[in-house]
Amino acid sequence: MTTRVIIVRHGQSSYNTEKRIQGRSDVSTLTEKGQNDARKVGGALSHLNFAAVYTSPLQRAKHTAEIICNCLATPLKPQASSILMEVDLSLWEGMLSSEVREKFPDAYRLWHEHPDQLVMVVGENREHFPILSLFQQARQFWEETLPRHAGETILIVGHNGINRALISTALGISPQRYHSIQQSNCNVTVLNFDPATPSHQKDSKWGAVQLESLNQTAHLGEILPSLRPNHQGQRLLLVRHGETEWNRQTRFQGQIDVPLNDNGRQQAQKAAEFLKNVRLDFAVSSPMLRPKETAEIILQHHPEIQLQLHADLQEINHGLWEGKLESEIEQSFPGKLHQWRTVPAEVQMPQGENLQQVWERSVAAWQSILDSAASQTTGLVVAHDATNKVLLCHVLGLSPAHFWNFRQGNGAVSVIDYPQSAAGLPVLQAMNITTHLGGGVLDKTAAGAL
Numbered sequence: 001m002t003t004r005v006i007i008v009r010h011g012q013s014s015y016n017t018e019k020r021i022q023g024r025s026d027v028s029t030l031t032e033k034g035q036n037d038a039r040k041v042g043g044a045l046s047h048l049n050f051a052a053v054y055t056s057p058l059q060r061a062k063h064t065a066e067i068i069c070n071c072l073a074t075p076l077k078p079q080a081s082s083i084l085m086e087v088d089l090s091l092w093e094g095m096l097s098s099e100v101r102e103k104f105p106d107a108y109r110l111w112h113e114h115p116d117q118l119v120m121v122v123g124e125n126r127e128h129f130p131i132l133s134l135f136q137q138a139r140q141f142w143e144e145t146l147p148r149h150a151g152e153t154i155l156i157v158g159h160n161g162i163n164r165a166l167i168s169t170a171l172g173i174s175p176q177r178y179h180s181i182q183q184s185n186c187n188v189t190v191l192n193f194d195p196a197t198p199s200h201q202k203d204s205k206w207g208a209v210q211l212e213s214l215n216q217t218a219h220l221g222e223i224l225p226s227l228r229p230n231h232q233g234q235r236l237l238l239v240r241h242g243e244t245e246w247n248r249q250t251r252f253q254g255q256i257d258v259p260l261n262d263n264g265r266q267q268a269q270k271a272a273e274f275l276k277n278v279r280l281d282f283a284v285s286s287p288m289l290r291p292k293e294t295a296e297i298i299l300q301h302h303p304e305i306q307l308q309l310h311a312d313l314q315e316i317n318h319g320l321w322e323g324k325l326e327s328e329i330e331q332s333f334p335g336k337l338h339q340w341r342t343v344p345a346e347v348q349m350p351q352g353e354n355l356q357q358v359w360e361r362s363v364a365a366w367q368s369i370l371d372s373a374a375s376q377t378t379g380l381v382v383a384h385d386a387t388n389k390v391l392l393c394h395v396l397g398l399s400p401a402h403f404w405n406f407r408q409g410n411g412a413v414s415v416i417d418y419p420q421s422a423a424g425l426p427v428l429q430a431m432n433i434t435t436h437l438g439g440g441v442l443d444k445t446a447a448g449a450l
Contacts, residue, residue, distance in 0.1 A: 003150060003154070007166060008155065010186070023089035085159075087165075142170065188217075236369070238391065238416060241291040241411075245261045253323075260294065272299075273301075295382040410445045
C-alpha cells in the first residue's frame, strides 16, 4: 500500500526577507506574505484527505502548518516533532548571509561547495557536522513515521534544510549534493513510498520511493521557481512529450515513431500556455514525432526560436518489446518485466539498449546542449520518459539504478539550473510540474508505457 507524503516549506519569514541565517533560532516569524502563501497552500491541498500533519516546532513552520490545517476540508491539529527542526547552524544564527561570508570566508565557501564537510565547534570543543547530522535526523523521521501510515497520505511542514534532507535520504541523494535540490517558501513536493517493492538502496527500510513532483510553486502564482541570487549560468526546461495512443494503451513504444494523440496535443497546448511568458533563448528536441510536435506547439508562442533536433535524446530502444503490451512481454519474456520494474539498470532489452547506453548518449547530448548554448540563458529540451529520468539521475549525482525514483508525466515540466556555469553542479529547481494540465498539485497524467 503506497504512502503519499506531501512536503511543504514554511512561508516567507522575517529572517528570509532580511537574508539572515535562521537555523534553529525561533526568533523569526511569518511575514504577511508568508501567511497569505500558507493559505494558498491550504487551498491547493484542501481536497486531500490527510491522516496526519507533522510540523517542526519552530514558530515559522508551526504557524504555516496551523494556517494550512484550517483550510482543509477536515481540519487536523498539527503534531510538532523535534526531528523536523531546521539544520543546526548555531554559530551563524541571526547573522546576515553577507556577514557570515565576510567573517567565515573558508567555512562559508565549504558550506556552498562541500556542505557535507562543514564542521562547527560547539560546547566543550565538540565537533558538529550540521549536514551529516541533519541527514541522520531525516532518516530517523522516516523510520519512525512511515510504519504508522501505510497506505495513507500525510503532510510535513518543515524548513529548507530538513526538507532537502528528507527528500535526499528518501531518494539516496548524497549529503554532498545537499544544494542540488531547491525548496522555495510554501512550495509543494510529493513523494510516494511503496514498502511492498524492494528498494535499490541497501540500507533503506521503507521500500521503493518515487519523487512525483518537486518544488511546485504555481499555486502561489509563480509559474517557475525564481532564479537564485547571482545566477550566472543556464536554465534548462526539461519537458516530456504529450500523450500518445500507445501511452494510453500502456504499449511499449521505445523508438517506434508514434505521434501524439488528441489529448497529447492538448497537453502540449497547455504546456505552451504555461510557458508562454517564459523567455526562451533556444530549444532542442528529440527528432521523434511525439517530442518534436510537443516542442513545435510550445514554440508557437516563441516564433523567433528555431527548433534544433538531437538524435541522442531519442527514447530507449526496447528492442523486441516495442509494440507489445505488458501481458505480451510477460508471456514472451517471463520475469523480465518484474526485473525491469525493480532493478532496471540490470536489464538488457532483447535486441535493444540497456540503461547505461541510454545514460551515455543522453548525458552526452545534455552536455553538448549546455556547451553549444553557453552564452544563452534559458533553453527548452523536449524528450521522453526514459531519457528524462536518466538525465534527472545525472543531475542529482545518482546512478541508473535510481531510474524509477522519478515520475515524468506527459507534458510535465522540470527545471534545472546551473547557477555558476555548466561546469558547476546543477540544481533541480522543480520537477514534474503538471499543474497546468488540470490535476492540481498531484500528477493526474496517465503513467503509460515508455
